[in-house]
Amino acid sequence: SYVLTQPPSVSVAPGKTARITCGGNNIGSKSVHWYQQKPGQAPVLVIYYDSDRPSGIPERFSGSNSGNTATLTISRVEAGDEADYYCQVWDSSSDRWVFGGGTKLTVL
Amino acid sequence: EVQLVESGGGLVQPGGSLRLSCAASGFTFSSYEMNWVRQAPGKGLEWVSYISSSGSTIYYADSVKGRFTISRDNAKNSLYLQMNSLRAEDTAVYYCARVLRVGATGWFDPWGQGTLVTVSS
Numbered sequence: 001s002y003v004l005t006q007p008p009s010v011s012v013a014p015g016k017t018a019r020i021t022c023g024g025n026n027i028g029s030k031s032v033h034w035y036q037q038k039p040g041q042a043p044v045l046v047i048y049y050d051s052d053r054p055s056g057i058p059e060r061f062s063g064s065n066s067g068n069t070a071t072l073t074i075s076r077v078e079a080g081d082e083a084d085y086y087c088q089v090w091d092s093s094s095d096r097w098v099f100g101g102g103t104k105l106t107v108l
Numbered sequence: 109e110v111q112l113v114e115s116g117g118g119l120v121q122p123g124g125s126l127r128l129s130c131a132a133s134g135f136t137f138s139s140y141e142m143n144w145v146r147q148a149p150g151k152g153l154e155w156v157s158y159i160s161s162s163g164s165t166i167y168y169a170d171s172v173k174g175r176f177t178i179s180r181d182n183a184k185n186s187l188y189l190q191m192n193s194l195r196a197e198d199t200a201v202y203y204c205a206r207v208l209r210v211g212a213t214g215w216f217d218p219w220g221q222g223t224l225v226t227v228s229s
Contacts (some may be wrong), residue, residue: 018142031213035153042203042219043153049210054217075160086153088221095167102152 002091004100011106012077020103022070022087030089032070034063037102038083046085047072074105082107110218112204117223124227125193130204130220138162138182139181141207143216144189146200146225157189168190172198194227200216201225 005023012018022032032050035043045054047063049072060075074081087100116128130142144156157178158167166178177190187204201224205216 033215035216037153042221043216044219045215045217048208048215048217049213058111084152088153088215092212096169097155097158099145099153099155 001094001096002089002098004087004089004098006085006087006100006103008101009104009106011108012074013108014079014093015076018074018077018081018105020072020085020105022072022073022100023068024070024089025068027068027070027089028066030065032063032065032073033088036081036090037082037086043086077105077107079107081105110206110219113225114202114220117202117225119226119228120194121229122195122227125190125192126171126194126225128189128191128202128204128223129227130189132185132187132206135206137180138186141203141209141214142180142187143207144178144187145203145205145216145219147203147222148197148200149212150227151200154200158207159187191225194225196227199225199227200225 033048036046037043046057048060050065051063062073064071084102086102091098111133113131120126143158159178175193179188201222203219203222205219207214
């Protein structure tokens with residue numbers, strides 16, 4: 001089955017740029033989606049189709065996908081961005097959605 | 109406003125059964141594919157099951173196949189998850205989520221607030 005690998009944690013100072021990676025075999029051939037989950041809340045979509053932002057998501061959130069790595073980039077990080085972030089793809093070979101293990105973003 | 113509201117969670121003994129419901133509002137439910145996703149305490153997201161808009165296509169994660177059954181009632185704008193032979197490892201918050209698509213790819217938006225299922229004696 002297809003596996004997505006994320007770093008368990010990323011730390012960044014306020015105002016800096018955070019990059020959260022999602023690794024998978026030839027993930028660049030798939031479409032990657034990203035979710036933000038704050039404690040006690042349901043996940044919220046922040047990036048879909050590799051790099052598109054839903055309405056209401058700040059332009060500070062962007063995504064890219066190439067080769068074996070997809071990346072969620074958060075520019076000018078704010079304290080309110082502190083959350084868990086999950087990547088997701090559709091694995092057509094097994095007819096199932098797959099989530100990465102999640103990355104906890106800490107704002108220092 | 110598009111909204112999904114889960115219900116039916118609770119405490120159940122190992123080997124027991126539970127039926128979760130997800131009430132949809134604010135959109136044409138019958139036009140959308142739906143999913144169940146769960147999250148064990150302190151753990152990450154795990155996709156559980158998918159159902160097409162008509163109910164004709166269904167997929168399950170290996171961890172629940174043969175024990176869980178997804179269904180929907182488009183007339184009642186509702187999604188269901190029948191969970192049988194429950195195990196301690198099924199303890200989790202269960203979310204329902206709508207699928208949005210472009211071509212062959214799909215993502216989940218929105219998600220419900222979740223309902224907690226605890227399997228314990």
